[in-house]
Amino acid sequence: MPQEYRLILKHADEPGYTPDIDCYMRNGGYETLKKALSFQTKDLPDGKKQTPQEQIRQEVTTSGLRGRGGAGFSCGLKWSLVDRKSGKPIYMICNADESEPGTFKDRQIIHKDPHQLIEGMIVACFGNDVHLAYIYIRGEMPEGARILNRALAEARAKNFLGKNILGKGYDLEIHIHRGAGAYICGEETGLIESLEGKRAYPRIKPPYFPAILGLYMCPTIVNNVETLAAVKHIVQMGGAEYAKLGTPNNTGTRIVSVSGHVKKPGYFEVEVGKATLGELIFDEKFGGGLRDGRKLKAIIPGGSSAKVFKAGEKFKVKRKGPDGQLTPVEVDLLDLPYDFDSLQQAGSMSGSGAIIVMDDSTDIVAALANLSEFYAHESCGQCTPCREGSLWMSKALHRLTNGHGRKQDADYLIRIAQGIQGRTICAFGEACSWPVLSFINKFKDEFEARGARDEAKHSSSAGAGPSGEMRIAASPQH
């Protein structure tokens, strides 16, 4: 039976553990930084030399760490793409915007163990020759910003930050920047624009890849809070050791947020891929199962943008056999290992590590209307398909929940969503269309039944009304 494996949250919930620097240092804090700063240039077997910075980057590559912000992109690879020859400064940004509905993991680190994030950041900055870094924190987390600011001041006072850190000749400053309340500020190029003081309009890629033309048009690394916290442990224990946690290609630990219709909503740190979706929802050590007398209806496995799963679904997932060959095996939804690759093969994603559970009391049409309203509200409005399509979908769905549905609305909505995905500047296009595509594809009967019921209702009362034509309800203006 899988257990929680607390690496990043090791101390966070211990009684008496406080977010101040003394408590952190009593528990071995900033030892990894001292270790990293005393790395020496190494001679490689092939006669080349490896600088301390290169060694840190090598450890992260070896660790197999994949980004915890949403896309699961290899952290080592991301760092290797940074333009180090431009002559311009390299910036590091910690993405602490945590706004994906269902996600509440980064704030655990920020609120309960902020120095761990800061230490991870300093190590990551040192490893990437960064001398100025930012933590972009979600506007709705003022307490987190306060805690981080205090922690940064403490770190500065101890010369873990500032000039000539610990006498090793390395300078680094970290600043906090608070967002103003927009989901799109979590998208890395939107975040960069916002940090520059502009509207958070995501940038077009090409040409504005952060690794080349990021903050102030300089090479920039954007990493999630949890990713940077993991870097601390990777440098502490060594990349190879870290890679032993979790499963191949899905290494390390991950903080999973479980919410919705479970008895014990909460966050659980597990080795990636060692627990199944079913265990995370039903096991006593995790979600604790559904409310009494309820049956599972649907699961959103990776934050609200991930495609929904329907209870009872089965998937073909590639498994490595004893002979090392990948062979497809059929896996029940609840037996899917909670890792990056399995969920992707099942047609969804583990995204931000947020599992949203819906039981049979859920009105699936209303649930999607609610999600859709969120996306219509949060679309930055820059590119045509997402700007117009997100509100269009929300209006149509609210028409359905307001009793003015049509049978054709299911197909109508799918066509709107298909016109958005893949045609936009940023992945918000997918984020707003995937819920619609997956909810309707998997629960089409419920959407069509709703439309048919409304049509029947209106045609039977048509004689009384001014005309038999369907009236369209005014949708809420967001």
Next chain:
Amino acid sequence: MSNGVLTEQKPAPPPIEKIKVKIDGKEIEVPKMMPDWQGKLQATTMLQACELAGVEVPHYCYHPKLPVAGNCRMCLVEFGTPMMGPDRKPVLNPDGTPKIARSVLPYEPTSARGAIACASPISPGMEIYPSSPATKQMREGVLEYLLINHPLDCPICDQAGECKLQEYSVDYGKASSRFAEEKVHKPKQVNLGPRVMLDDERCILCSRCIRFTKDIAKDDALGFVERGSHSTLTKFPGKNFDNNYTLNTVDICPVGALTSKDFRFQMRVWFLKESKSICTSCGTGCNIVMGSRENKVYRYEPRENDAVNSCWMCDHGRLNYKWINRDDRLTKVGGSKLNVQYQDGAWSTALRAVSDALKNAATGSVAIIASARQTNEELYLLKKLGKKYDALTDSVGRMDKGDHLLLNADRNPNTTG
């Protein structure tokens, strides 16, 4: 104006490498690098390559003289690149041609993934499909989204006849929309400044006007507020849209959202006769197109000339056309000393009278008042004439303040001419 004498002899720039791409199946060789909006060489874009091949790629937000925004998505095109084997060598078809991998959505490999032609660089061997069914479908989609919240008020819109929304809807759109919801409503008749009106419901949020105002006119006056479908163009609080270049935004607005207070409701554009000309309101000499009907001028618009005014002109010059139709303007020739009555058609008599008078004039007895608004050729001849008589020659100077972009301090076009 360019001054050939002063141009230094620069070594010829190294020739630009050419690469081969295929556009709708036709192979074409294009330069690897081409000038961007500032004239700097950058990797050639798909849109530039298509233009060289004579294939139109519809676009709204892209403007060759503005920074690329990539927001309208109208220029999405399907494309493919040569497939690479594990040995990093191109995979070949049985007939020896390189195999092309069409770009598809990573999560839905049966659907094409388009690229925005305005911002995507070409690469050797790339194939671009501006006429493929997938490209067509993407365009139709974008147009449908652009129109769902549009007021469709063409009959009362000044842009009608030169509106990209109309043109592309005819060329690339579908006849009907599936939209069955209530439209978003936004401010109408917004007074942006002394010369420009805005209808936010017509605005397609392409940001051309914002980019022009910020990056060319260097005036941070316009921006979007609100988010998503409620995004609204406006001027910044406490700012008035009142620089000397505001009317250029009316030209580049692809729809009828921005209108010139001077021109709106005056004339349907399809009645206007277009004549190429030069603006005479200052020494810069912006190239223009005059729009007139029945001998009355209705508007000036800039005409592209990269050596002079790029695609722009200043508001001062643009609106300085009304004198042409003024009643009190001297349009007849004559003179009491010459015994010629001021009347139409007196030119031949008057000219003869002047030339007779000059024939008998002694050196030093003639003075000439020229106008620096005459053409260089006229002024050259006048000068020759003046030399012959050792004449006192002068013109009325009109000096004022110039600005950072086009307006010259000298409000006469040919003072030094």
